[in-house]
Amino acid sequence: MLRLDGVTAEYEAGRRALDGVDLDVADHETVCVLGPSGSGKSTLLRVVAGLHTPRTGRVVLSGHDQDGVPPHRREVGLMFQDHQLFPQRDVGGNVAFGLRMRGTGRREARTRVAGLLALVGLPGAERRPVAALSGGEQQRVALARALAPRPRLLMLDEPLGQLDRGLRERLVVELSALFRELRTTVLAVTHDQGEAFVLADRVVVMNEGRIAQTGTPLEVWQRPASEFVARFLGFDNVVAATVQGAVADTPWGKLPVEDGTPPGACRLLVRPAGVRLTAPEDGLRCRVEARTFRGGDAASVTLLLRPADGPRLEASCSLREAPANGAEVGAAFDGRDVIRLGAG
Numbered sequence: 001m002l003r004l005d006g007v008t009a010e011y012e013a014g015r016r017a018l019d020g021v022d023l024d025v026a027d028h029e030t031v032c033v034l035g036p037s038g039s040g041k042s043t044l045l046r047v048v049a050g051l052h053t054p055r056t057g058r059v060v061l062s063g064h065d066q067d068g069v070p071p072h073r074r075e076v077g078l079m080f081q082d083h084q085l086f087p088q089r090d091v092g093g094n095v096a097f098g099l100r101m102r103g104t105g106r107r108e109a110r111t112r113v114a115g116l117l118a119l120v121g122l123p124g125a126e127r128r129p130v131a132a133l134s135g136g137e138q139q140r141v142a143l144a145r146a147l148a149p150r151p152r153l154l155m156l157d158e159p160l161g162q163l164d165r166g167l168r169e170r171l172v173v174e175l176s177a178l179f180r181e182l183r184t185t186v187l188a189v190t191h192d193q194g195e196a197f198v199l200a201d202r203v204v205v206m207n208e209g210r211i212a213q214t215g216t217p218l219e220v221w222q223r224p225a226s227e228f229v230a231r232f233l234g235f236d237n238v239v240a241a242t243v244q245g246a247v248a249d250t251p252w253g254k255l256p257v258e259d260g261t262p263p264g265a266c267r268l269l270v271r272p273a274g275v276r277l278t279a280p281e282d283g284l285r286c287r288v289e290a291r292t293f294r295g296g297d298a299a300s301v302t303l304l305l306r307p308a309d310g311p312r313l314e315a316s317c318s319l320r321e322a323p324a325n326g327a328e329v330g331a332a333f334d335g336r337d338v339i340r341l342g343a344g
């Protein structure tokens with residue numbers, strides 16, 4: 001459906017916003033682009049939409065090279081962070097805009113607009129002026145407008161950026177169901193990992209204009225390819241280590257690693273879920289330095305452990321088992337959560 005081949009893009013000569021990006025998006029796939037601010041996520045969307053001309057490389061949509069094809073001929077829907085609604089039209093007029101351009105009949109347009117407004121949590125808002133909407137409401141109207149013409153490729157830049165948490169959580173689940181139902185191909189930029197996890201068939205993590213890793217959300221969370229990806233996902237237990245056989249020598253002592261882990265000096269990630277609490281004498285002896293509550297159904301607590309030697313260690317445990325601040329505990333390690341990271 002979409003292919004980028006060695007795409008580089010620059011706003012100023014010599015400073016690459018995209019640097020040799022290769023990416024394939026299959027029909028009906030939802031791909032989420034994640035990455036820190038300035039890593040090139042928006043530029044990627046702009047290049048695909050035809051709003052920015054790449055310096056080198058190709059953008060191919062449904063087998064057609066898009067070189068020289070203007071934005072309105074690309075059959076892509078794009079929703080920006082700053083949503084750009086038409087202030088002089090009411091909500092219904094905004095959502096119906098793309099439908100009118102495509103000659104959709106009045107009755108069908110009305111039904112579809114009503115359905116989309118209900119979906120984004122603004123049922124019956126057709127006649128409201130957009131100037132009277134809050135930022136979050138405007139964002140929902142922009143989303144409905146981008147969805148209305150059912151574009152073959154829908155691109156969203158932080159689609160739920162300004163909404164409050166409860167609404168985001170509800171909308172993201174509905175969006176994911178909607179994308180599946182409409183069988184739209186989606187390329188979405190988000191900085192919210194939870195959102196990417198729900199929406200994406202595949203995530204692309206970007207760093208300084210390059211793709212640092214791509215894979216299913218599970219693959220990327222379970223096996224971050226590099227220290228950059230691991231830290232971007234919020235993992236802090238990353239240390240220098242030397243792997244030999246089924247053991248890694250680390251500042252926390254000798255840790256088990258999975259069979260087949262390549263030997264040698266490397267950076268090593270210990271996922272907090274793989275740190276099990278024991279009696280102090282049965283593991284690496286640590287003091288509990290801080291506890292952070294993570295809500296949700298499977299309420300869990302992140303513990304910051306201070307070993308006598310070596311850097312601090314994050315562990316997670318259930319609320320019920322959480323030891324008190326200052327408690328002495330032991331830490332034991334599960335080799336399945338001890339991961340050798342690649343360079344880069």
Ligand SMILES: Nc1ncnc2c1ncn2[C@@H]1O[C@H](COP(=O)(O)OP(=O)(O)OP(=O)(O)O)[C@@H](O)[C@H]1O
Nearest residue numbers: 011012016017035036037038039040041042043044
């Ligand atoms: N209009 C512009 N003029 C000059 N440089 C720009 C322009 N837009 C983006 N850049 C630069 O290109 C690089 C990539 O920016 P881009 O907006 O694609 O990143 P991003 O990952 O979308 O960031 P954010 O998450 O903050 O939106 C950055 O270094 C940025 O400073």
